[in-house]
Amino acid sequence: MTERDPRGDPASALLAVDALSVDYGPVRAVDGVSFTVRRGQTLGLVGESGSGKSTAVLGALRLLPAPGVVTGGSVRLAGAELLDLDAAGLRNIWGAQVALVPQGALSSLNPVLRVLDHFAETFTAHGVKPEGGVRACAAALLSRVGLDPVHLDSYPHALSGGMRQRVTIALGLALNPPLLVLDEPTTALDVVVERDILRQLLAAQDASGFAMVFITHDVALLLELASAIAVMYAGRLVERAPSEVLAADGALHPYTRGLLAALPPSPGEARLPVSIPGHAASVADPPSGCRFHPRCASAIDRCRTEAPALRVAGPDHVVACHVVELGVSSPKPGAP
Amino acid sequence: MTPNGPPLLSVEHLHIAFPLGGWPKRRTLHAVRDVSFNVARGSIVALVGESGSGKSTIGRAIARLQAARSGAIRLDGVDVLQTEPRAASIAYRRRVQLIFQDPFASLNPVHPIGHPIARALLLQDRATPQTVAAQVERVLESVGLTPAADMAARFPYALSGGQRQRAAIARALAVEPDLIVADEPTSMLDVSIRMDVLALFRRIRDEGSRSVVLITHDLASARIVADRVVVLYAGQVMEDGPAESVLSHPQHPYSQLLAAAAQRGGGLREPLPAHPGAPEVIDPGPGCPFAPRCLKATATCQSTPPPTVSVRSDHLVRCHLAESA
Structure with missing residues (x-):
């Protein structure tokens, strides 16, 4: 896997997105999302359709078409504030400092x-x-x-x-940009082609050392591909953790745990995948409190009224859930 | 589970071709070549393969939305291509129903979802105008769309992707078909709800003793619900056998390639066991269609059509290199 930056302080981050909000007219599609990408690292951004994962990243890169508008937050790429740049400044950054591989190669x-x-x-x-x-x-x-x-x-x-x-x-x-952003680059492709393209992409990354933000709904792929995974639900970040932690059953948020339980089993694994009940919440009419509470088996009264804030659960691991007792339940392999 | 008795559906030497025009030599796309397989009563058969493998074309031919050049499609032993050569009878259409991939495109946006279900019931004389509303509700309940009365009146835009696909399944189930052909029914759905729809197909098989032809490129879905798996490449059957046998011990080099590509949990940096390439369906050579990409191919593979070899009980492989049991 990719080399992790040993210092780990946000100042060394190549891309630092902080409290980003994006609106489509009256609808807040992305609500206070934060994440960082270190040099050479791969961040996986996962969520269901409508969770705002593409909107968040396109908004951060100033590539979002109208009526999408970034309404708050900060996006620093190699120290420079992207949200303050004018059109000429953006043209210098796009392609040279950060390149986008869009979804749907034909239309691009x-x-x-x-x-x-x-x-x-x-x-x-x-x-x-x-x-x-x-x-x-x-x-x-x-x-x-x-x-x-x-x-x-x-x-x-x-x-x-x-x-x-x-x-x-x-x-x-x-x-040769230091950051490549890929929006569902292989979702529309056959498995054999997908696998081959990913192999070539990883070989290119090994050779040039660029960082990636990889947007997908395929968590299984991210567990292999990414060093860290950020999970979005209905416009909000619900959990962000190192891949090893999620792979070792260290996910804490009920939604993340549900996504992992919905994965098809690998050959020889005697486990039947389980769906999450209900369907994805809409950002146009989000549930009160924690947006996942209508589908959550662990929801308590507080989840219905109060939106949970992100709390630190371990090194590079944050989670937004009232119910998770940090340091008590669910042993975390990555925790000190 | 392999129920005994004659198969419900038997596809024999099916050949489907599309003329492409061209001058001076007309070209032809051979989408399906010499495809044979059986669907037992009360079983789920998965047709798996990549784009261009012919799996959807076979499904459309079974549903009679696509004409065949030659071959037979026998339902309970009767070759419908002979008895109903021009178009399927209404009786055949009651027995065989098709579910499409995209639930955002297959439901008419100007009608509430109860409408297509009621229409199917009335057309097939399975309901009267007096009883139809109650029957629509019963069908919607059977696919988990509740409260049914409320759901029947909803328009597609007011439903999630998973609910729309359930509505499409309800439309197909309403006339109590013997066979459902489902073309990639879960590929447009979010991962977190896919399993529920697949479980619904298992219930359709177990409760109504109905059969399902599940067309998919996703080996994981096939593993979860299918009794049998038919692997297709360039319009030909490469391997056909019990799901567990084919998916856990793939014998054909192409099945092995598919399994390796779908594998998760390591090896993303390893090369795949095949040469790059795509199926050749316009001017196929005389030999095995996979030979140009196969790492083990010999001169014989290029020049001679491969034999169908029985590698274990009920498990067929079309490959020169397969060893019979």
Whole structure:
């Protein structure tokens, strides 16, 4: 797995999102979400549809289209406040300091441009003249993600879904940014293609040492891929913990525990997956108090009236739940 | 569980092709080639494979939404492609129902969800205008959409994804079919509620002795609910056997590749046991369709169609390298 920063203080964080809120008109889609990503680290952001995971990250990167508006908080990328930047400042950051690999590779590539032109555009916009020329550099990038450079002269429509996603990842890596944000990059792909793309992505990360924010609804994947996992429910962060802690049955929030229990068992595991009762709460009409309480078997009266604050549960481990007794129940393998 | 007796559904040497046009030589996409498998009464058979494997096309052919070039689809021994060549009779449509992947697209947004259920019941003469409301409520209750009277009046927009898919399942169940073809019924649903919908298919099998053809790319879903698994690649059956046998001891190199790719818990940095590539369905060669990607392929695999080998009881593998039991 990725090297963890031994110092662990927020000042060393590459990306520090603090109390971020995002509104869609009267609806608060993201409510006070905080997380940090250290250099070279992979943060997994997980939640069901409508939990605000993509909105939070797109909002933080100033990439959210209207009517989404960031209404509060702070986002520091390598020390610079992203929420204060003007359009020109953002253009310098996007691609060079942080690159986005969006969901739906077809809609993110320009249908009238060849693959090569996408790379040329990226380099030109940042005034970069790659060594050996654009074509050679783009060919090397494609090879890194497992795509034959012969496709440089193809148009996006001629590529399969997996090939297009490989192109968007290669474009993200073009300027060698220290942070890559991937929004459900493999959700639409077949398992075999997904696995191969992830392998190439990890090899690229091992070679260049970039950090990743990986947005997905696949917790099982994050347990393998990420060093830390942040769990969102109905616009709020409910738990954030090192992956090893979650993998070793150290999850504390009932929602996180439910997500892990809903995973299909691995071969030979004599466990039947269990669904969480009910359905995901909507941010347009959120339940009072803790937003998970209508689906929670452990809910008490206080959960219905008072939103729980994030509390420290261990090193790099926070949880927002009234019921969890920190330090008493659920032994935490990562705790001192 | 493998109930004895003749199978409810038997697909034999099914071939489905789509003309692609082209000049001077017309090209043809062979979506399904020589596919045969059985569905026993009261069992769940999973058709698994990647995009382009032909699994949805087979499902649509069984539901008679797709014409076949040749082969047979026997329901209780009667080849419906012969007896009802142009379109399925209303009696066949009562016995075989299809559930679509996307519950956001398969329900008409301008009708409350009770409407399609009532319509199916009335069309099939299984209800009168006087009794239909009560019957709709009973069906909705059976899929866990309660309070049923309130649910029947709700429009799709007011339901979650999981509830919509339950409504679609209720629509299919209303006419008490013998066979339900479900095309990726859980792939659009959130992980936390997927299991409930899969459990519903198990209940449909166990309580009504109905059969289900479950089309999925998700081996984990197949493992949880299926009695049998049929693995497809490039429109051909690669492996067919009891679910536990196929999923825990895959014999075909393609099944082994699928299982390795779906594996969680380590090995993400390891290369997969196959060459990169995609199924060739437009100009398939004479040999095994998986041979170009297979690490073990020999010259024979490229040139000769593989035989179907019985590797253990009731477990078939179409591969030159498989050893018969």
